[in-house]
Amino acid sequence: MHSHRHDLKLPNQRRTKPTTWFIAFFCAVLWVMIILGGLIVLIVYLVFRPKNPRFDIPNATLNAIYLDTNAQLTSDGSLLNSDVTILTNFTNPNQKVKIDYSYMVIELYYMNTLIATTSVNPFSAGKAESKLLGIHFVTSQVKLSSDEIQQIRKEVGNNTVKFDVQGKFRTRSNFGSLIRYSYWLHGRCTIVLAGPPYGTLISHKCITKR
Ligand SMILES: *[C@@H]1O[C@H](CO)[C@@H](O)[C@H](O)[C@H]1NC(C)=O
Ligand SMILES: *[C@@H]1O[C@H](CO)[C@@H](O)[C@H](O)[C@H]1NC(C)=O
Numbered sequence: 001m002h003s004h005r006h007d008l009k010l011p012n013q014r015r016t017k018p019t020t021w022f023i024a025f026f027c028a029v030l031w032v033m034i035i036l037g038g039l040i041v042l043i044v045y046l047v048f049r050p051k052n053p054r055f056d057i058p059n060a061t062l063n064a065i066y067l068d069t070n071a072q073l074t075s076d077g078s079l080l081n082s083d084v085t086i087l088t089n090f091t092n093p094n095q096k097v098k099i100d101y102s103y104m105v106i107e108l109y110y111m112n113t114l115i116a117t118t119s120v121n122p123f124s125a126g127k128a129e130s131k132l133l134g135i136h137f138v139t140s141q142v143k144l145s146s147d148e149i150q151q152i153r154k155e156v157g158n159n160t161v162k163f164d165v166q167g168k169f170r171t172r173s174n175f176g177s178l179i180r181y182s183y184w185l186h187g188r189c190t191i192v193l194a195g196p197p198y199g200t201l202i203s204h205k206c207i208t209k210r
């Protein structure tokens with residue numbers, strides 16, 4: 001009786017064992033993969049010490065600005081025309097990481113109104129390299145709100161005209177040739193320019209964010 005019961009139990013044990021072993025093995029492999037993945041990320045971080053690229057506007061010129069007050073199109077009766085050139089500085093602060101910029105759109109705002117847009121051809125910034133790009137914004141017959149028209153008249157009269165520049169960039173960091181990491185970068189600058197004919201840059205403030 002005793003040995004008979006023992007015989008009955010044996011096939012049961014043999015049936016459950018492979019599944020248990022399989023689950024244990026699977027869990028172990030999963031843990032090893034998670035730990036290895038974490039280690040790789042940590043090592044890449046420690047070796048490359050990645051830093052965010054920076055976007056800056058070191059120089060700009062307001063070449064022309066005028067309100068077309070004869071326009072019949074709007075009830076406020078004034079449309080903005082302007083010509084602004086900016087010098088952009090894309091800095092890659094990384095000593096060991098190359099950066100590719102692919103999709104790039106740069107927008108010029110007067111207060112809340114988008115007055116000009118430019119796209120920039122893709123380029124790369126090598127290790128610890130700064131790339132300078134000149135950008136030309138032409139605004140033709142853009143409608144402003146009546147508050148904005150009042151403000152722009154005041155600013156042109158005072159010889160200090162303020163614009164906002166917003167850039168959106170698709171950026172890729174290359175850690176060696178194998179590991180790559182893509183992300184969006186947002187640059188925002190406020191530039192204050194003197195009125196034409198000199199139109200020189202009076203002040204600028206930029207921030208770059210992920
Ligand atoms: C571009 O930025 C880098 C890093 O901030 C700086 O060293 C360089 O002088 C800048 N270039 C210009 C023309 O402002
Ligand atoms: C800014 O740009 C203007 C016009 O291109 C130029 O005359 C001026 O020297 C530049 N200023 C600096 C600091 O580079």
Ligand SMILES: *[C@@H]1O[C@H](CO)[C@@H](O)[C@H](O)[C@H]1NC(C)=O
Nearest residue numbers: 154155157158159160161202
């Ligand atoms: C007028 O210009 C001065 C300096 O050029 C500046 O400090 C002041 O804020 C300006 N005022 C307005 C209303 O823009």
